[in-house]
Amino acid sequence: MTGKIYKSTGSWYVVKTTDGKLWNGRLKGIFKLDDITSTNPLAVGDDVELEPEPGDAQTAIITEIHDRRNYINRQSPSHRLHHHIVAANIDQSLLLVTLKEPRTSQGFIDRGLVTCEAYHVPAILLFNKADLYRAKEEEKFAAWQEMYSAIGYPLFRMSVQTGEGLDAVRTLLQGKISLLSGHSGVGKSSFLNALFPAMHRKTHGVSGWSGKGIHTTTFAEMFDLPDEGRPGDTPPGRIIDTPGMREFGIVDISKQELSGYFPEMRVLAGQCQFNNCLHMEEPGCEVKKAVRDGRIHPDRYVSYCHILDSLGKVY
Ligand code: GDP
Ligand code: ZN
Secondary structure (H helix, E strand, O other): OEEEEEEEOOOEEEEEEOOOOEEEEEEOOOOOOOOOOEOOOOOEOOEEEEEEOOOOOOEEEEEEEOOOOOEEEEEOOOOOOOEEEEEEOOOEEEEEEEEOOOEOOHHHHHHHHHHHHHOOOOEEEEEEOHHHOOHHHHHHHHHHHHHHHHOOOOEEEOOOOOOOOHHHHHHHHOOOEEEEEOOOOOOHHHHHHHHOOOOOOOOOOHHHOOOOOOOOOOOOEEEEOOOOOOOOOOOOOEEEEOOOOOOOOOOOOOHHHHHHHOHHHHOOOOOOOOOOOOOOOOOOOHHHHHHHOOOOOHHHHHHHHHHHHHHOOOO
């Protein structure tokens, strides 16, 4: 049987086979799938082969993993050199952000975008709480819309509260596996509740945002979107929720690689005087020239410098 991992709890996996049946899957005893630095060999989104366990209608042995198109990992909380694969085979990453209550910083957005680029996952920005926009936020939204669209990132405005823009976002999700992320307070739980009315996730008010212990589970989980009146043979839209992952950290990126993850800098690759140019103080830097003549937005360059600086540090 062929199936997809919907949930991983360490040693057990919830696997959905192509006929829609859910299985409790486990790996064969000495089955090694990944390099030893990964603390979990299988992740949500992985496609696997499995065989029913004799005499049990619910459990199955996972015998094979298919090649991954992409995956997102992060450092293990307990061991700096170990990686934890969060999710695999992702079609798109939805970055939920807000301009107000709370305000998402551009630094946060750009780190998220760099991470998506590094993992080869197309990123989409969803601006939630559009109902709160006044003149100041409208201005900021227009500016960011221009800046991010110019470098190829789709951007949507929506409000879970009023329903504005939600239909367009639902269309965006059809037939795709989408990873949802965003920092605390942007409305992730509210958004998921709107998409999955049967689920009733706990949302929290302003006072809860900084509360410790709110996001304690770290296991990602995938959910099929309610499939209304769509042809049976198209896969449903699926969402991967990553509770506890406020931000996927930038792992495994060298300073030298970073500009490759800024699309507007990537197109200038090889045009600097020095081929190891970090686009800081080097002479003959095409990236800095592009910042000066307006081909690169100065705020994006500032983000680049901040991220570059942070890459030198050990967390
Ligand atoms: P999470 O931390 O990202 O899961 O955020 P929650 O879903 O718990 O939402 C945080 C707060 O923002 C709650 O009080 C929600 O009711 C509120 N909220 C969510 N979406 C919207 C929206 O579109 N507009 C407004 N005004 N408030 C929202
Ligand atoms: Zn340069």
